[in-house]
Amino acid sequence: MKANERIFHAVLFEVLAVSLSIMGLAMFTDYDVTALSGTMIVVATIAMIWNFIYNWIFDQFFTGEKTQRTLSLRIFHVVLFELGLLIATVPVMAYLLNVSIWEAFVMDIGVTIFITIYAFTFNWVYDSVRVVLVRRVARSESLVM
Structure with missing residues (x-):
């Protein structure tokens, strides 16, 4: 993929992801949709930057036709991506929502579980x-x- 397509x-x-995450968090938490929207936009911005960097690096190590990637490689790809993103976003969520690191971690885990499944599906469909x-x-x- 060239840079324009990666973007x-x-x-x-x-x-x-942001649209679906805001809806999910609004259904399962008592936070205002406006606060959740702002937080998720910041988190999404971090995720877009991470997505670009991570996938470029990943593709340097795992070359070849993407549609030929195995299920285990796709699972490895998405889990490693989400772990890196979790490390970056928990402190941001805690700060923006004015909650403890633990509460932000629990919220982010919920989003991460959803996004992990979403990312796996999205990338498989996109590649195909x-x-x-x-x-x-x-x-x-x-x-x-």
């Missing part, structure tokens, strides 16, 4: 759709020549 991937991922689109573009370009 598209990260933004699409985060827009969907991308292959179809890349093949379609390549076929169109070969017909033009």
Whole structure:
């Protein structure tokens, strides 16, 4: 993936993730949606930066066709990503929501469990759709020549 596509991937991922996370936290906590929205936007910004950096590094170690990645490699990918993100976001959530590190950790674990499942599904679908689109573009370009 080139930089522009990585940015598209990260933004699409985060827009969907933030929307779904705010809805989930609003249903399961007593926090105001406005406070949750601001917090999740900050967390999403951190996540987008981490997503770009992490996936670039990950792809340097695990090359090859992404659709050929095994289930265990996909699980490893998403778990390692979420652990790194958790380390970065718990203190931010605690500060922004004015809660203890423990309460922020518990909230972030809930979000992380959801996002882990979401990330696994999103990336698998994205990679599969991308292959179809890349093949379609390549076929169109070969017909033009």
